Amino acid sequence: MQRRKQDEMTSIARIPDTPKKRVVIVGSGFAGLRLARSLSSRNFQVVVIDKNNYHQFQPLLYQVATSGLEPAAIAFPLRKIFQNKKHIHIRVAKFLAVDKDMNCIRTSIGTIQYDYFVIAIGVRPNFFGNRNIEKYALSMKAISDAIYIRNIILENFEKALSADTEEEMALMNIVIAGGGPTGVELAGAIAEMRKFILPKDYPELDFNKMEIHLMEGTDRLLGGMSLKASERSKLFLENMGIKVRLEAIVKDYDGKVVLLDDGTSIRSETLLWAAGIKACEVKGLPSETYGKGGRIVVDEFNKVHGTTNIFAIGDIAIMISEKYPSGHPQVAQPAIQQGLQLSKNLKRLQLSRSLMPFRYAEKGSLATVGRNRAVADLPFGSFSGFWAWVLWLFVHLMSLVGKKNRLFVIISWFLSYFTYDRSFRLLIKPKTRKSP
Amino acid sequence: MQRRKQDEMTSIARIPDTPKKRVVIVGSGFAGLRLARSLSSRNFQVVVIDKNNYHQFQPLLYQVATSGLEPAAIAFPLRKIFQNKKHIHIRVAKFLAVDKDMNCIRTSIGTIQYDYFVIAIGVRPNFFGNRNIEKYALSMKAISDAIYIRNIILENFEKALSADTEEEMALMNIVIAGGGPTGVELAGAIAEMRKFILPKDYPELDFNKMEIHLMEGTDRLLGGMSLKASERSKLFLENMGIKVRLEAIVKDYDGKVVLLDDGTSIRSETLLWAAGIKACEVKGLPSETYGKGGRIVVDEFNKVHGTTNIFAIGDIAIMISEKYPSGHPQVAQPAIQQGLQLSKNLKRLQLSRSLMPFRYAEKGSLATVGRNRAVADLPFGSFSGFWAWVLWLFVHLMSLVGKKNRLFVIISWFLSYFTYDRSFRLLIKPKTRKSP
Numbered sequence: 001m002q003r004r005k006q007d008e009m010t011s012i013a014r015i016p017d018t019p020k021k022r023v024v025i026v027g028s029g030f031a032g033l034r035l036a037r038s039l040s041s042r043n044f045q046v047v048v049i050d051k052n053n054y055h056q057f058q059p060l061l062y063q064v065a066t067s068g069l070e071p072a073a074i075a076f077p078l079r080k081i082f083q084n085k086k087h088i089h090i091r092v093a094k095f096l097a098v099d100k101d102m103n104c105i106r107t108s109i110g111t112i113q114y115d116y117f118v119i120a121i122g123v124r125p126n127f128f129g130n131r132n133i134e135k136y137a138l139s140m141k142a143i144s145d146a147i148y149i150r151n152i153i154l155e156n157f158e159k160a161l162s163a164d165t166e167e168e169m170a171l172m173n174i175v176i177a178g179g180g181p182t183g184v185e186l187a188g189a190i191a192e193m194r195k196f197i198l199p200k201d202y203p204e205l206d207f208n209k210m211e212i213h214l215m216e217g218t219d220r221l222l223g224g225m226s227l228k229a230s231e232r233s234k235l236f237l238e239n240m241g242i243k244v245r246l247e248a249i250v251k252d253y254d255g256k257v258v259l260l261d262d263g264t265s266i267r268s269e270t271l272l273w274a275a276g277i278k279a280c281e282v283k284g285l286p287s288e289t290y291g292k293g294g295r296i297v298v299d300e301f302n303k304v305h306g307t308t309n310i311f312a313i314g315d316i317a318i319m320i321s322e323k324y325p326s327g328h329p330q331v332a333q334p335a336i337q338q339g340l341q342l343s344k345n346l347k348r349l350q351l352s353r354s355l356m357p358f359r360y361a362e363k364g365s366l367a368t369v370g371r372n373r374a375v376a377d378l379p380f381g382s383f384s385g386f387w388a389w390v391l392w393l394f395v396h397l398m399s400l401v402g403k404k405n406r407l408f409v410i411i412s413w414f415l416s417y418f419t420y421d422r423s424f425r426l427l428i429k430p431k432t433r434k435s436p
Numbered sequence: 437m438q439r440r441k442q443d444e445m446t447s448i449a450r451i452p453d454t455p456k457k458r459v460v461i462v463g464s465g466f467a468g469l470r471l472a473r474s475l476s477s478r479n480f481q482v483v484v485i486d487k488n489n490y491h492q493f494q495p496l497l498y499q500v501a502t503s504g505l506e507p508a509a510i511a512f513p514l515r516k517i518f519q520n521k522k523h524i525h526i527r528v529a530k531f532l533a534v535d536k537d538m539n540c541i542r543t544s545i546g547t548i549q550y551d552y553f554v555i556a557i558g559v560r561p562n563f564f565g566n567r568n569i570e571k572y573a574l575s576m577k578a579i580s581d582a583i584y585i586r587n588i589i590l591e592n593f594e595k596a597l598s599a600d601t602e603e604e605m606a607l608m609n610i611v612i613a614g615g616g617p618t619g620v621e622l623a624g625a626i627a628e629m630r631k632f633i634l635p636k637d638y639p640e641l642d643f644n645k646m647e648i649h650l651m652e653g654t655d656r657l658l659g660g661m662s663l664k665a666s667e668r669s670k671l672f673l674e675n676m677g678i679k680v681r682l683e684a685i686v687k688d689y690d691g692k693v694v695l696l697d698d699g700t701s702i703r704s705e706t707l708l709w710a711a712g713i714k715a716c717e718v719k720g721l722p723s724e725t726y727g728k729g730g731r732i733v734v735d736e737f738n739k740v741h742g743t744t745n746i747f748a749i750g751d752i753a754i755m756i757s758e759k760y761p762s763g764h765p766q767v768a769q770p771a772i773q774q775g776l777q778l779s780k781n782l783k784r785l786q787l788s789r790s791l792m793p794f795r796y797a798e799k800g801s802l803a804t805v806g807r808n809r810a811v812a813d814l815p816f817g818s819f820s821g822f823w824a825w826v827l828w829l830f831v832h833l834m835s836l837v838g839k840k841n842r843l844f845v846i847i848s849w850f851l852s853y854f855t856y857d858r859s860f861r862l863l864i865k866p867k868t869r870k871s872p
Binding site: 013014016050052053054069070072075077079080083084086089091092109110143144147149154155158161162201202203204255328334353382402404407408411415424425426428430431432 | 449450452485488489490503505507508509511513515516520522525527528546573580581583584590591594597598635636638639640706840843844847851857859861862863864865866867869
């Protein structure tokens with residue numbers, strides 16, 4: 001083990017040498033992928049580092065977790081995206097640290113030199129230091145998390161068939177912490193399962209006993225959206241039978257009972273954690289680089305403070321401006337726009353031109369609550385209901401990478417809509433190593 | 437642990453009492469599923485026990501392993517199949533043993549009484565006692581196995597990018613042991629990946645160095661089919677650049693080098709094991725019940741020898757007759773036909789009528805070798821090539837459970853055929869428990 005670590009620190013990852021400047025991008029989410037796709041082969045050699053060999057479409061993770069989509073529909077192989085692009089080198093590897101003095105990064109496959117280094121590794125769940133919640137709650141930032149949640153939810157209903165009454169209630173109950181888009185969308189999808197599918201799948205269980213709780217710490221849902229959207233989404237959820245509580249903070253959880261800050265508690269074997277995020281850790285940058293929530297402080301060109309050739313884009317970056325005193329919202333649009341802008345600025349750097357500052361073009365926000373119901377804040381105003389839902393469908397479909405994925409998602413949605421079904425409720429237990 | 441085992445042995449699984457006779461079926465493969473679907477609610481209460489909450493379509497596992505289909509396309513939720521069938525009780529549980537004197541079985545959720553017990557748990561890989569092969573080779577009997585193989589194959593190419601030359605060759609090489617339908621179909625699919633996809637995905641690797649070996653112990657491929665099919669399939673595979681060796685037996689494997697019985701060896705980090713199967717273990721039956729390959733000896737009514745109300749159907753059963761002195765072939769058709777026949781016989785038993793013996797109606801055999809190429813043995817004769825391949829597609833599509841799965845498979849095939857792509861090459865690392 002010691003020896004392997006040593007090797008990782010000293011060996012050099014095999015990437016072809018070229019006379020072109022090398023841009024190393026860590027992370028292939030919205031920001032990193034947009035940047036990599038926009039960098040021209042004329043100017044750059046591009047190295048993309050990711051733990052996974054696919055780009056994942058995070059906005060629809062909740063549909064995988066609730067059996068509405070199969071994982072492959074929201075994952076797209078990176079190598080397919082960059083087929084025939086010889087200037088792009090994909091490496092499935094773990095990013096360990098950056099050495100800004102040596103202009104290199106350390107990864108699980110060795111060190112990699114860069115001319116420009118771009119950090120686009122996003123965020124992870126924030127449990128605010130509570131080890132119990134971290135241990136027992138389920139969070140959802142990746143496809144493997146979503147599959148895991150799907151399995152746990154399905155497994156709990158299977159167990160409920162054999163459980164005693166009181167226990168049974170706890171197995172069926174689901175508590176969601178966090179009333180942002182993820183929490184709201186999860187709650188809506190689970191309520192629809194309870195209404196349309198679970199009673200048919202488990203005629204032996206009484207689903208009147210199944211409670212769905214949504215806990216939000218502030219005084220409204222969807223804090224990033226308009227007041228109207230907050231109110232409408234709460235109304236929609238309550239009409240679906242979800243117990244929404246505002247100004248309610250989950251204080252502790254032992255895997256069986258969720259304890260709230262007002263001293264009340266809820267029996268539940270499933271606590272879904274969507275109550276906070278923090279930046280993924282980047283080792284090797286000076287401590288003054290990290291801002292609020294561990295985000296990396298960047299200037300208006302997405303350059304990391306105190307460096308000359310290191311950039312951060314997407315959720316992990318915090319760019320403070322007059323209009324956005326606490327940075328841009330940590331959603332897809334700023335990430336995509338920053339990726340695109342940085343590709344232009346890197347080209348300008350190559351041509352010794354001055355850089356163009358990033359200006360976020362707000363396109364609006366959307367959140368869906370279920371069948372025919374969504375809320376939308378657009379530059380010209382807010383609306384909700386059926387047309388907001390249609391807009392939500394359209395925007396998400398168009399944002400997916402790959403025609404095949406779009407086709408599979410549209411068919412899955414079409415079938416779900418007309419059959420009231422969510423057909424991917426498969427409890428596929430993963431095989432991680434061979435049993436000898 | 438000790439305590440839990442004790443509980444399992446003494447507690448009673450919660451299944452509603454009815455005055456109807458209870459049929460307990462273990463396994464929901466082709467045989468068990470057909471039986472459960474054919475038993476009428478008028479006569480029986482049916483309990484279906486399976487480790488998984490889905491039926492898996494084994495003939496297409498190899499396409500999941502080679503990124504041609506997503507897992508959900510060949511898995512179908514059992515609860516959906518039996519929605520609104522109140523006489524069917526599905527329990528996701530592990531079968532432990534049968535107690536024929538007490539008319540009950542032991543499972544991971546407690547004991548279950550039966551009036552009729554049906555064993556339909558199929559077969560597992562046979563490593564012929566070689567612990568090394570069992571430890572290092574990859575076998576494929578379930579969806580989780582197929583996902584695992586897909587991940588290993590993709591991971592090996594990722595690793596090859598960083599490997600030294602000699603090592604690199606071993607990472608790219610794939611050895612398949614066993615020239616039955618599984619081995620032949622896997623070899624063909626991998627050869628197509630090598631030809632159409634891998635060079636585009638990994639322009640940095642030299643795929644002329646990648647070897648695909650298919651080893652068969654007997655003197656021909658597809659031993660269960662006609663001589664013509666054996667010869668044609670060998671020719672097809674060799675034309676695709678696969679090194680086919682007959683009368684070659686894999687003797688040992690250490691995860692790096694495959695050792696053959698003639699003393700030669702092949703460097704490969706991937707040995708796919710399709711060289712043999714044996715019956716899954718059933719505890720609690722007298723030793724004279726087990727026949728060749730551990731299969732359970734049944735009479736012409738699928739009744740287990742020496743019992744009055746225990747039956748075995750499908751791959752695990754061996755019914756010896758003049759025409760089939762070593763039992764029926766262990767493929768889908770006999771399993772389906774036995775399931776159907778047993779449903780009729782159980783009804784006859786209820787009506788105190790005499791049982792009808794099982795007669796296997798041979799419909800023929802098919803195996804595909806790749807794009808536009810398959811071999812077919814039909815009652816009226818054998819043929820191969822494009823029309824055999826079209827027939828193969830049609831038969832497999834029609835045998836799938838569920839319209840949604842058929843639709844997704846047909847679209848995946850259609851897209852693959854015209855784009856020469858296999859788009860599910862996702863290395864989704866499973867999350868099995870939370871990292872605290």
